[in-house]
Amino acid sequence: MSLGRISKLFAAQNATQVVSLLTQLLLPPIFLRSYGVALYGEWLALSAAIGYLSTVNYGIQTYTNMQMTIHYNRGEVEECVHLQSGGLFILLVVFVALAVLLCGVFFIPLDGWLHLTMPLRQAQTILYLLSLQIIVGMVFGFFSGNYMVIGYAHRGAHFNNLNMLLTALVAALLGFLRMPLVWIAATQFAVTVLLTCYLYFDFSRLAPVLRPTLRHWRKVPLLSVLKPSGHYALLYSSNILGYQLPIVLIQRILGPVAVVTFSVTRTIYSLARRLPPLITNSIGPEVTITFGQRNWKRLHQLYDISERLVFCLIPPIAFGAMLATPLLLAVWLHRGSLYDPLVCLLFGVTIAIQSVKEHKYQFQFST
Secondary structure, eight states, X not given: OOHHHHHHHHHHHHHHHHHHHHHHHHHHHHHHHHHHHHXXXXXXXXXXHTGGGHXXXXXXXXXXXXXXXXXXXXXXXXXXXXXXXXHHHHHHHHHHHHHHHGGGGGGSOHHHHHTOOSOHHHHHHHHHHHHHXXXXXXXXXXXXXXXXXXXXXXXXXXXXXXXXXXXXXXXXXXXXXXXXXXXXXXXXXXXXXXXXXXXXXHHHHHOGGGOOXXXXXXXXXXXXXXXXXXXXXXXXXXXXXXXXXXXXXXXXHTOHHHHHHHHHHHHHHHHHTOHHHHHHXXXXXXXXXXXXXXXXXXXXXXXXXXXHHHHHHHHHHHHHHHHHHHHHHHHHSSOGGGOOHHHXXXXXXXXHHHHHHHHHHHHHHHO
């Protein structure tokens, strides 16, 4: 195994945790101060309503990049290029189709469906812009994942961090200035577009032989890409069911205040459980490269060591989060009334189960 590649990606994943931590700690207090509990809850509900779109990206880009890595590390460069072209073609077709179909949100009574208090046209525009950001992010994720093929997964992770950081800082600045939520959604979309363009040229410079192109897509049976991509999308759909769907249901049944309570409590537990996925995600590209090299002994060692680390981390993380939640809600948001012991207990059990599950199927979809 390459400790150099693992350590570089581990450092990049640590940077991801820092950026994500900054985002999760920075935005809620600013949005609550500027827009209030109700409007912030509606923003969260609209963001969650289109979260399912990311499953399309996850399936296509994950399978394509994994299989490209396997081909490339077996010396099958031509097959790698053809697969890249086919995956990119499918992704762009999906991109155009979704951009057109999503215009339908302007005919949907979102205010009635989600019990929103903001004007209908504003809600529809926000939802469409957030949707565009996700589908542009599909292409961004495809390009950033290509770095794994040439052994630069850490570089792709750094670009992901940059995208996350810039969109968060833009949202925080505009939120602090109390600008309309539509402006925030539009600016985040623009940032993602610009970074996607830069990513294309950067990867093409590093790996000219793998410069993304559509010239070879006809040489790949597209169903051979779509079928396994659907498998990865189904794996990722569990995150949609666990993260986005509850927000939509809570907004519809209990209202925006309950959405904020659920969301900020979940944020605290998400912060607590970051270390196990950090280990799991850091070894993902190495698992794929090792599988491509057919080194089964090394693959078994990776699994055994990483699983032991994950199991050691789960108990202190789960119980520590349960004890710290009421203090953090009071100090961080100055809203101790949002504390709910039952919600905290359920989240504690959930993060323990999720950590085990994520580690086990990391090896499945990395191969």
